[in-house]
Amino acid sequence: MDAHTGASTMAAPPEPTSHPRLLRLAEHTLEILSDPGEGAQKCGQIFGEASARMGNGVWTVEIIPAEIQPPARSPAGGSGNRIRVGQGPVTNWGDHANLVVAFNEQVLLGRHDLDALADDAIVLIENRWASEDDEVIRKQWESAMAQLTTRNYRIIEVPMETECLEVVDAPRKGKNMFVLGMLCWIYRRDLETVREIVARQFRKKSAEVVEMNHALLDVGYRWAEAHLDFQFDIPCTPPSVPMVVTNGNQAVALGAIAAGMELCAMYPITPATSVSHYLGDIFERFGGIVHQAEDEIAAAGVAIGASYAGKVAFTVTSGPGLALKTEFIGLAVMGEVPLVVVDVQRGGPSTGLPTKVEQSDLLAALFAQAGDAPRVVIAPATIEECFNAMITARRIAETFRCVVIVLTDANLATGVQPWIRPELDRRWLADPVDQAAVPNGVRPYEWDPNTGLSRRFIPGQPGGMHTLTGLAHDERSTVAYTPDVHQRGCEMRSRKLAVLQNALKPPPVHGDSDGDLLIVGWGSTKGAIEEAVDRVRAEGQRVSSTHLTFLSPMHPGLRELFARFGKVMTVEINYSDAPTAPYITQENRRLGQLAWLLRASTLVDVDCWTKVPGEPLRPARIHAAIRDALSHERNP
């Protein structure tokens, strides 16, 4: 084995040992990286699911290359999973990986460059590249190793393909199961559980395929047992309540079904598409359909047409698609057609970062529209909330005859986490409208003058004939341009948000209810923010956080809450100017999107710390930002 200079140890697998060092850990973060198509993701998913079943807290994130077919062995082409496993619940992807399995050195290098590995990370790497016939590859290996050895990683070479040859002729396809077996030994996973999940994953294939994968699993397990000198024990507490494991997009799809939705109209766009893949597979069994429209505009139109005709319909998209749906959303607001729009946010503007997380559509969700078009915007913060949000969204959309935009993001969409299995409620699936004839004299916008609420008519109901219009209209839906009619229509549509706001509660506070600094977040950052807040609190700082589910209307009580803290700061995954950047002044600084909103609605001088790293925020970075904010407060 080559001995590399540098701090990291670089070695052939240690001699077999009958007494591996067993380390008890409260948590550990591992990554599995391969070229696309080599199955690192499947390996990671199974590992995550097995860990969840055994009773560990788990958060799994996909590592996705932005291109469909990046060149093999390229640093930007790494595909795989990060899995954070803990003794207790895990709410986010953490900071650094403690252990990495890489199928080649280039994908490893890609993660190294992003500072994804802990300085003392253990790296298990396929070693065939070191002795490849192709000199270019050997050179690449050497130069990668030279870079990697600048850190204190413990690099262990693993003859993955050679070992797999024991079982299969074409080891490239089977390596992921070998790796899974290896990880099962390292983390002392219950092999039976893993074998069962593997069998289920391949249930559509032949018995031989399942057997072969089980055999590869065993080879990996035995190799690790024979060659590694460490094992990790992360204590498990088998869950006391029934749990399920899904990603956020599956939770949205399940939520849609549980909410009684019958039509999902969409146009493919990452990272929203997998909602429709999953629904495409199962929705018809529930009497629902996925309509893949010719574009996002048509998808919105079909959903609105269906809703107008009495169905429960929604449309799902990401930022660029939301932009295209804008005009139709305005029509739904104006015509008071219930509509649920799910926006799985990604990096923008324009095509931006299609596979990466961002929270940059908040202001678009609230305001992108011609004219005044009040709508409800809610943001689930966890995978479980993705499910619940769909039920809430339908209820609000129908009760208030309004548009509800559900903002999730790429982090929730692809993150996998165990959550408490919901108790299904038949009321969620109720038919949307009373189909009786419309009583004489009732008008299509019979607005209650206090609440703006009115009864919804649908075609088929005798006595309800009228023409819904996007033009300004009165209670009869008669087009009218007089000043008072338009003023009143706007008033009534806006009033509904105030009525909804009256039914909301102030958001819960994580930490003490007063202090020096309050962090405010929304959406998928909740776990990372709370972990960072816990860390600063453990250092004795008076910091708390709150997380907003309702962005429009806003939760009540924010002003009073903010008044109890010396400083308020949002943490978001969107762009804001750094206060110290050239030309940036207090006056021209562009802020994080929630910060703008909070300033406007509370008149508090809300600050923000936001970043657009194309990855979920790491608790350590939020932690550092909080420390900075506190020191600025004290020595401005």
Added chain:
Amino acid sequence: MSDCDCSLLVLGEDEAQDYTMQDYAGAMPRWCPGCGDHGILTSVQRLLEEEQLAPERTVFVSGIGCSSRLPHYLKTYGFHGLHGRALPVATGVKLSRPDLHVFAVMGDGDCCSIGAGHWMHATRYNVDMVALMLDNEIYGLTKNQTSPTTPQGHPSNTQPRGSYLPPLNPLSATLGISNASFVAQTSDWVPAHLYATLRAAYRHRGFAFVRILQRCPQYSTKIFDSFLRDPSRTELLIHERGIDVPEVADLYPNRRRHDPSDLDAARAVAQDTSMARLGVFYQNESHPRYEETRHVPPHSVDERLELLTAEFDRHAI
């Protein structure tokens, strides 16, 4: 269009009630005097009455334009939506409520310009509805701009020295789309033909596309004048499988036997724009209809709860 038994709301057949023209009259039309849309409205009302369509089970979806005001002047359900977007909304309505009689009403700008993508795809979906394109070959509501169907050289406010391009041919375009199932042309100034065409379109099972040549005395009188003055510039397509309107035979001596089941012939006839051809160019009821292809039987709440429980079992740990 035909009734389909599947529905979210099982309301039964249209009530046997005697509907009169009055039952279909909505607000007072606000089109210019002499506008072709008036006659089209009357023909539509006559169709509703002759076919005795229950007003509450009839939906007119439109876009934005003078033409798209039509639903307001009916007493059915109406959906006056966005410029260019009548077809997706109408598709959503029919897809979820096959029991409703669905009509889409569009202008030429609506259908062939801003909504052109939807037009192509709606043709291919072949959802059972009547799509009326009220083609005045100009933008009326926005006051005289060139439309995709404006004849080359015709001046407008946006192209005052005459439209630069040869016009788009909506019939050829529709006939070029796979799954097209009904394509016809008629005009507002031959009411008997207009009515017969609407009836054929309504009775067609599938997406029935009707281009109605429509006079706009405000902005495009010149375009249609020559047809009105000189009947020899019009040719009727007649066939026992198409439509034949004996009442207008005297007026329009040019008659061509055209079999609407012959797609190649339809394309050839549509391509030649030297005359205004009125009649059914193409009809084929054997094409799949999207709402039937996608039909799934409704499931009771109990069934859905049970299935969802099973689905959660798959994700259970």
